[in-house]
Amino acid sequence: MEFHDLAALFKCNKCGSCTSVCPLYQHTVNEGMAARGKVALLEAVADGRLTARESVRAKLDDCLLCGACTQNCPSFVPTTDLFLEARAELTKDLGLPVPIRMLLAALRSPALMTLGTPPLALLQKAGIPRIMLEQLGGVLPEPVRAGLRSLPPTPFRPFRSQVKSLPSNGMGARGTVAYFAGCFMNWGYADAAMATRTMLMKAGFRVEAPAVACCGVPHRAYGDVEAALELARKNVGTLAEYDRVVTDCASCGAALKEYRHLLKGDSEFAERAEQVSARTMDISEFLVNHEFPKPEGHAPLRVTYHDPCHLVRGQGIKAQPRELLKAIPGIEYVEMPAADVCCGAAGSFCVTHAELSLSVGGRKAENIVSTGADVVVSGCPSCLTQLSAMLRERGSAVRVLHPMALLADSYTR
Amino acid sequence: MPVNGSLGRDLRRVLPAGQVLDSIEDRTLYAYDGTSLKALPDAIAMARSVQEVAAVLRFASERSVPVVPRGAGTGLSGGSVPAQGGIALVLAGMRAIKEIDTESMIAVVEPGVITGEFQKQVEAVGLFYPPDPASLNYCTLGGNIAENAGGPHGVKYGVTKDYVLGLEVVLPSGDVVRLGGRQIKNVTGYNLVQFFVGSEGTLGVITEAILRLLPKPPAKKTMLAIFDKLDDAATAVAGIMAGGVIPATLEIMDQKSINCVEDYLKLGLPRDAEAILLIEVDGMPAAVEAEADVIGRICREKGVRSFQTAKDKKEEDDLWKARRSISPAISAARPSKIGEDISVPRRAIPQMVREIQRIALEFDLPIVIFGHAGDGNLHPNILTDRRDHQEMERVEKAIAAIFEASVKLGGTLSGEHGIGLSKQPYMDLAVSKETLELMADIKRAVDPKNILNPGKMWSA
Numbered sequence: 001m002e003f004h005d006l007a008a009l010f011k012c013n014k015c016g017s018c019t020s021v022c023p024l025y026q027h028t029v030n031e032g033m034a035a036r037g038k039v040a041l042l043e044a045v046a047d048g049r050l051t052a053r054e055s056v057r058a059k060l061d062d063c064l065l066c067g068a069c070t071q072n073c074p075s076f077v078p079t080t081d082l083f084l085e086a087r088a089e090l091t092k093d094l095g096l097p098v099p100i101r102m103l104l105a106a107l108r109s110p111a112l113m114t115l116g117t118p119p120l121a122l123l124q125k126a127g128i129p130r131i132m133l134e135q136l137g138g139v140l141p142e143p144v145r146a147g148l149r150s151l152p153p154t155p156f157r158p159f160r161s162q163v164k165s166l167p168s169n170g171m172g173a174r175g176t177v178a179y180f181a182g183c184f185m186n187w188g189y190a191d192a193a194m195a196t197r198t199m200l201m202k203a204g205f206r207v208e209a210p211a212v213a214c215c216g217v218p219h220r221a222y223g224d225v226e227a228a229l230e231l232a233r234k235n236v237g238t239l240a241e242y243d244r245v246v247t248d249c250a251s252c253g254a255a256l257k258e259y260r261h262l263l264k265g266d267s268e269f270a271e272r273a274e275q276v277s278a279r280t281m282d283i284s285e286f287l288v289n290h291e292f293p294k295p296e297g298h299a300p301l302r303v304t305y306h307d308p309c310h311l312v313r314g315q316g317i318k319a320q321p322r323e324l325l326k327a328i329p330g331i332e333y334v335e336m337p338a339a340d341v342c343c344g345a346a347g348s349f350c351v352t353h354a355e356l357s358l359s360v361g362g363r364k365a366e367n368i369v370s371t372g373a374d375v376v377v378s379g380c381p382s383c384l385t386q387l388s389a390m391l392r393e394r395g396s397a398v399r400v401l402h403p404m405a406l407l408a409d410s411y412t413r
Numbered sequence: 414m415p416v417n418g419s420l421g422r423d424l425r426r427v428l429p430a431g432q433v434l435d436s437i438e439d440r441t442l443y444a445y446d447g448t449s450l451k452a453l454p455d456a457i458a459m460a461r462s463v464q465e466v467a468a469v470l471r472f473a474s475e476r477s478v479p480v481v482p483r484g485a486g487t488g489l490s491g492g493s494v495p496a497q498g499g500i501a502l503v504l505a506g507m508r509a510i511k512e513i514d515t516e517s518m519i520a521v522v523e524p525g526v527i528t529g530e531f532q533k534q535v536e537a538v539g540l541f542y543p544p545d546p547a548s549l550n551y552c553t554l555g556g557n558i559a560e561n562a563g564g565p566h567g568v569k570y571g572v573t574k575d576y577v578l579g580l581e582v583v584l585p586s587g588d589v590v591r592l593g594g595r596q597i598k599n600v601t602g603y604n605l606v607q608f609f610v611g612s613e614g615t616l617g618v619i620t621e622a623i624l625r626l627l628p629k630p631p632a633k634k635t636m637l638a639i640f641d642k643l644d645d646a647a648t649a650v651a652g653i654m655a656g657g658v659i660p661a662t663l664e665i666m667d668q669k670s671i672n673c674v675e676d677y678l679k680l681g682l683p684r685d686a687e688a689i690l691l692i693e694v695d696g697m698p699a700a701v702e703a704e705a706d707v708i709g710r711i712c713r714e715k716g717v718r719s720f721q722t723a724k725d726k727k728e729e730d731d732l733w734k735a736r737r738s739i740s741p742a743i744s745a746a747r748p749s750k751i752g753e754d755i756s757v758p759r760r761a762i763p764q765m766v767r768e769i770q771r772i773a774l775e776f777d778l779p780i781v782i783f784g785h786a787g788d789g790n791l792h793p794n795i796l797t798d799r800r801d802h803q804e805m806e807r808v809e810k811a812i813a814a815i816f817e818a819s820v821k822l823g824g825t826l827s828g829e830h831g832i833g834l835s836k837q838p839y840m841d842l843a844v845s846k847e848t849l850e851l852m853a854d855i856k857r858a859v860d861p862k863n864i865l866n867p868g869k870m871w872s873a
Contacts, residue, residue, distance in 0.1 A: 007748060010748060010749070010799065010800060011744065011748055011749075013447065013449065013749065013750065014445045014446065014447055014448075014449075014486075015447050015487065015548065015551075016447060016485055016486060016487035016548060016551040016552070017548075017550070017551060019485060019487075019551045020527070020529075020550040020551040029459075029503075029505045029506045029508070029525070030442075031442040031443060031486070032438070032439065032442050036445075037442045040441055040442060040444070040445055040451075041438060041441055041442065044441045049441070050437060050438070050441060055436060055437075055438050056438060059438055059442075074740050074741050074744060075741070075744040076741070076744055076745065
């Protein structure tokens, strides 16, 4: 395994600061969970004291990639980048397990995803996953149970198919926005995606939802750098024509803003990647920066907000979603404890590491319930499924919504 | 040492499943602490109760296998590094606060409780646990007791040892003893509690502690005083104490620290100033006002260049900013830092600072000095690059020179980090042969097989 920035690795002086913010360490009290432990393993590999093999990868995979350690490191060790780099090196050497390869391949095949949507929606509407969990909970292997728990509220038709049959929304007084409907929003949260489109139109923009590819976050997380680069190039090609790119998925937004770094060395795409990254905004950021008609209705709800890792640390967006929520008439906003701590979803982590994910998610659910809120809001589809699952497990009635769903809905109340 | 691959397997018969680790990856994860030192344990035992700790020690005692107790592994002297292999006994999982008695103002805790978390819990009921090592957000109370950790509060409130009333300790044989108790006053037999405080895991394993608490001071005031001359800052410190005020914290930054922070943050600190004092007083509101007035007056008498008092929480944070930024500023400046921890009589601070500055020149190493001016505990931090072996040789020599200077000025090797591995070669500079022999006698009496944290503190 080779690191291009060995000095960054050796900057870690094992102070232990990361242990105080690592959600996995907090639950397990195990060195391997915290960043300094992983850095120690990578140092040992770099020094030749340890062989890079599956058991090393297993340790590196015990990570939410939530970025809390990176943000909190007094020595500025770029932990998350180091771990991503190490994962890439290990994937190059060791390959990936079949189920993961299938997942990553599916995310690269929009046609396949669209084909699978109606049957999944049908199962969901019939309550089959719920029934399976209740009846077979004890028999099913944990990853299957976790998968069933973490299903999004799949629509019969993905967002982009729905939009095709909608009348065009005119010229748009203020210009055109490319709405990046990521996989999870398109195939899992079409209603929330529609709400985002509505809000962009309310703000006076013409909205296009180009047929974008997966943002590449899952591929990067699993160290499939080639796939991540290919997806990034595809999206940069599509999005470079637009002056504004908006997304409502925290992870996609963070990825798009990273394209400039990812494609830095690509002579053909570097310049356009720079533009796309610079022009990308999360919907909450976009609405706060652009005037839009104030919500007028009345939503008498107690609302709390969970910070997605890829928004609060990935993009430094903390105030904007709260500001939007507080502006809705009737809403009583209440801050939950540890709002910016990861919910434990972390993409497929909630399936591959179900037990850890449940313990981290359980704490999050307790913090949500402790606020007495009617609704918890979060601008990340992965968080939305996790929060829903964790609250459902506890029999809680707290509703889980994307901020745009709540905001768009408030105009109709 | 009769240690081999079967250690982990045999240890699994003693502890519940999943609490023994011995893969090469796991051993790598428990090889280090907050220093740059590392040594692989042969197995890791995660204890969850006093019974399990006792079982591990009985097991180790029978086989004469080293046992190295470990809290969060954040120590700064190599205390929890398994220098001779054996079992890393991890106590971080024992993290229950068993009791907070608001009436008697005591708490009963397990060793793995995080210090800062404990402080938050007691403050929530109006109480106060003063020891405040810089690592308080991630170090454990058990580790604090084993190392007798201090912190900025030392000047007014003392250090960890001043808050330990009772201990439950597992001896190397596996026997469990309870020492001290829930009383403020207690002269029933030898003062064995203090015997284990600061023993660096060489005598026993702490499995429970009874800690003394104070009422939380209702008011606090933070001040920042910038001095052109180091000597003026030092006479101001002496003057403040002589004036009848013992500040809750009295921190000093030398010129190099000021410049390091200024390079990093551009706070507008004067680069030509030789010292900054950060002073905090706490107590009843009227007393705090009066004490702040005295401090302001004395600093002005001693020729302070600028004196600021925080009016609210935000200004308080602003004043602390320079002090709190030293660590990241150092990290930004060079790849590694070696933090030392000498402790001198208060009056010797200016001489000690100048000695260190001379040593920095002599060995051509950047050394920033900051620390606790109120109690004479200074942290010279050498900015270096661990991978540069030639430079590290100079670092070693500089450290030895700093220790020699400290002892010459009536000081000692370590104020609050402990001896462990890193200062062990210098023990005879500060401790006489007879005293070392007494320590060795005690060690032999308690741990005849020398299984607990062998090779630490002094070379046996």
